[in-house]
Amino acid sequence: MIHLRDVTLRRGAKCLFEHVSLNFYRGQKIGVTGANGSGKSSLFALIQGELHADAGEVAVQPGIVIGQVAQDLPAGDIAAVEYVIDGDQELRSIEAQLSEAETRADASRLGELHDKMAAIDGYAGRARAARLMSGLGFAEVELERPINSFSGGWRVRLNLARALMCRSDLLLLDEPTNHLDLDAIVWLENWLRAYRGTLLLISHDREFLDNTVDSICHIESQTVRSYAGNYSAFEHQRALLLSQQAAMYEKQQREISRIRAFVDRFRAKATKARQAQSRIKLLARFDDIVPAHVNSPFSFVFRPAAAHPDPALVLDQVTAGYGGKAVLSSVQLELRAGARIGLLGRNGAGKSTLVKLLAGDLNPVEGTRTEGKALRIGYFEQSQLDQLRAEDSPLQHLARLDPAVREQELRDFLGGFDFRGDDALAPVSRFSGGERSRLVLALIAWQRPNLLLLDEPTNHLDIEMRHALIRALQEYDGAMVLVSHDRSLLRASCDQLYLVDGGTVREFDDDLESYTRMLAAANSDDSQQARSSVSRREQRRIEAEARAGLSARRKPLETQLRQLEQDINDWTREKARLENLIASPDIYENAKKEQLREYLREQARLSKQLDRAEEHWLELTTQLEELSSGRQARNQ
Helix, strand or coil, X not given: CEEEEEEEEEECCEEEEEEEEEEECCCCXXXXXXCCCCCHHXXXXXXXXXXXXXXXXXXXXXXXXXXXXXXXXXXXXXXXXXXXXXXXXXXXXXXXXXXXXXXXXXXXXHHHHHHHHHHCCHHHHHHHHHHHHHHCCCXXXXXCXXXXXXXXXXXXXXXXXXXXXXXXXXXXXXXXXXXXXXXXXXXXXXXXXXXXXXXXXXXXXXXXXXXXXXXXXXXXXXXXEEEECCHHHHHHHHHHHHHHHHHHHHHHHHHHHHHHHHHHHHCCCHHHHHHHHHHHHHHHHCCCCCCCCCCCCCXXXXXXXXXXXCCCEEEEEEEEEECCEEEEEEEEXXXXXXXXXXXXXXXXXXHHHHHHHHHCCCCCCEEEEEECCCCCEEEECHHHHHHCXXXXXXXXXXXXXXXXXXXXXXXXXHHCCCCCHHHHXXXXXXXXXXXXXXXXXXXHHHCCCCEEEEECCCCCCCHHHHHHHXXXXXXXXXXXXXXXXXXXXXXXXXXEEEEEECCEEEECXXXXXXXXXXXXXXXXXXXXXXXXXXXXXXXXXXXXXXXXXXXXXXXXXXXXXXXXXXXXXXXXXXXXHHHHHHCCHHHHXXXXXXXXXXXXXXXXXXXXXXXXXXXXXXXXXXXXXXXXXXXXXXXX
């Protein structure tokens, strides 16, 4: 479908690709990855004909329909659903022809056009648009709302819905999850898996890539390399490639050193001159192999806090909202020192409202908010990106927080966020959204918070920066509350989940996979039909009873498993202690033979005990997995 042959592309003085050859085939689902600025969006522009290669050829199959998300935000008073339907150009074309034929009373043409409309299932077009909008989080009452009544983030969703409405052969999606919450992301994953055309997807969400693509195109060092499989498979293959590359590089350097030593030694000797010249040519033929190394430009930590109040913060029977309308009611939440909480919930349920309450940016209507002594809050949310001083540099922003600190120390810290050299002195007005997000995170990390409140911190961040953030959060020793649609970040950084739903906040006693399955089930047509057959109250009762029953069966198994794991750890340490004693030469003296026999008997007993315990551990984990898979089967 798409063929790149020996393509070289430059943007200004920068070379993005050089001598790249690639083929994309019908039905493939390809994830396009690489650092920000590596050329991912430029690859899309090449395919669409918006950019032209400096060398080589880009061939796109003639006549294919390309679907893409418009970059400009829509405006005007057209109804949202009509704007989305406009994405189906074939449907709109037939509708226009039908209107013209009706005006001319052309019965023959009308019959022909009605047949075409039926052939493309055009009469269900409005229902299809409504399903797309529903999946992306629009309520039914919003379908007829004018476009200009929606916020910028919701207009981005309208552009996405319009792109999905297109009857495309090739779908180009550039960071489609940036303005979506988790339930919309899960719905989009299912939609993309069912999509029959060719998909090229740029994303920095590794789990989203894992669930949607079957190959990866990775852009790095002016080359584009293709890998079979999803993102996790790509990481494995690339790690293997880099390890092989490292070995090859070391071998090559040894060989080059040996040849150069020969050349230097014999260059001037006539009898050996021919051999020296042959080795000079051999050196020239060696391919340049870049040394394999971890190439991430990001490495940072949250500086340790001076104090860790416990509890850090308490909300006692708090009600909060806006304009006299309650969003959350009777919230009871105690944040203990070291708590690591991830917030789940549908868009508009009140996650950001809860974070604003915790941050002190929103006052309770009822109830009390009590801070622990010496509480220092580090609060990240998207509006802070616009509050940076446009003409100030990262170094100036950081120096303002700590004027007495040496400039080099500030520069070293900013370097971990990839603000190095001139970048540390550049005005913020030139920065992209990702660079601004990195700077806000750097300012928070510098201030030694003992409570981190992070509301969608990964928007605009590439995969390398997300990895660095995960590592930093894992080492952070304060309390944390995180709102994110990035499941990898939630899974790696949080050990408690809370669900914000129906104006309440409660602990979610299951895992992230169960929540994702619950969202997928809620978004499916089958689930919607099942819910329509019973009242909403009855459905909630049935679902609550099912969750309670599963939880009641899981908890004793989980308790046994935790105790067993502790026993295994204790017995393993004791066995290691005995083995150290047995390995001591002194124990083999005649006077200690009885003690040695006792050690050996105890070692044998512990070995048998560990074997039985490990078998029991396997049985318990199997039972827990069967409970989870049984629940998944019921949800499906």
